[in-house]
Amino acid sequence: MKPIDQQTVLLFHDAANRVAPRVPCVPQFDLPDDEPAGAWARWFARSFDVWWQTGLVAGALGYVLSHTSPAFLRWLETPFGWKLFGLACVPGGLLLDAALHALAGNTPGKALLGLRILTVDGRAPGFRELLGRNLRMWRAGLALGLPAISLFTMARQGLRLRRGVQASYDLNDFLVRARPIGRLARGVFAVAFAGLFATIVALDAMDRQDSQETTAMLEAPPYAWHNPATGRAAAVSAQWRHELRTGPDGAPQHLFTQHSGHAVVLFAHDRVRSSALRQDAAALEDRLADRFELAESYFSAFRGRQSWVGKGQHKKGPERVQLRIVEVDGRAWRVVAMQSPPAAYTDDLVRDLSGALWDTVLPPAPAPAAARRAQAGPESKP
Known part of the structure; x- marks a missing residue:
């Protein structure tokens, strides 16, 4: 029989073959x-x-x-x-x-x-x-x-x-x-x-x-802006910043810029020698042709007067352009509104400002019959 020290391999045979963890x-x-x-x-x-x-x-x-x-x-x-x-x-x-x-x-x-x-x-x-x-x-x-x-x-x-x-x-x-x-x-x-x-x-x-x-x-009340040509005042939202500029012909131009720069409204007038709305519209369209491309233009009644309307896009950007001309007392008044997308963000602001500016040269738009009856009260007669 072999000494114990020589039997080590047999005693640990399984351990030698066991896989290490x-x-x-x-x-x-x-x-x-x-x-x-x-x-x-x-x-x-x-x-x-x-x-x-x-x-x-x-x-x-x-x-x-x-x-x-x-x-x-x-x-x-x-x-x-x-x-x-x-x-x-x-x-x-x-x-x-x-x-x-x-x-x-x-x-x-x-x-x-x-x-x-x-x-x-x-x-x-x-x-x-x-x-x-x-x-x-x-x-x-x-x-x-x-x-x-x-x-x-x-x-x-x-x-x-x-x-x-x-x-x-x-x-x-x-x-x-x-x-x-x-x-x-x-x-x-x-x-x-x-x-x-x-x-x-x-x-x-x-x-x-x-x-x-x-x-x-946004919490500030509207401020009063006076039209120097007519002396009438318009209530303008505090979101609009007013700037007086001089046009290429030397005539004054009133520029209103919305606080975030998403909309600009120009209000100005030119002297006319006679009532010739078509000529005024054609002349303005020619002056703006290098900057704006009008997709549509037409004549329409506006507050009891004939007006010319143009709508289109800026040639060098995505801005939407709308303009209207109305001749009043020898002057061709125009409102030009330019809005950056999304235009819906400033639609209400532009509409309210344009209406207030037109109030300084034209009588206010007549209220619809239903609105007049509602304001008059239930007991008034039509």
């Missing part, structure tokens, strides 16, 4: 000295990316909506319109973040600080995985973008990282690794972060001032 693969970064990313590095990278991506989405979406939706423009005039719109665009920024990360392999903020996101099995996550992580981070880390609450949720996630525990939106799915970076990368990120932060602060201050001015203007 699998140890989860710890993903390695490009450099061997990578380590879990710190809380502050992650906060700076995430804040930088979320700020510029949300700003880009808000700018693009705001441009489209401001040219297509009157309701959106009226919403922006509310005290917190822009801020609420910015919060609503955060998910769009996170969607852009996931798409950019999946396409380029990283985002600018993370790349400058040497951070990278990997799955627990060591591979680069795909778009759907990144989007799911971003949405969980939006809820558990950014608190849906609500400033006051997000301070607590971000602090909670930071404390988890300091204790060596993964963030709740990374748990069991993702690892955030960091590698050493040089002074140049740190300096570039510091300059970019400071510049972006200063831009956000400046835009917020401008938005706050604009909101206060808009609120005060």
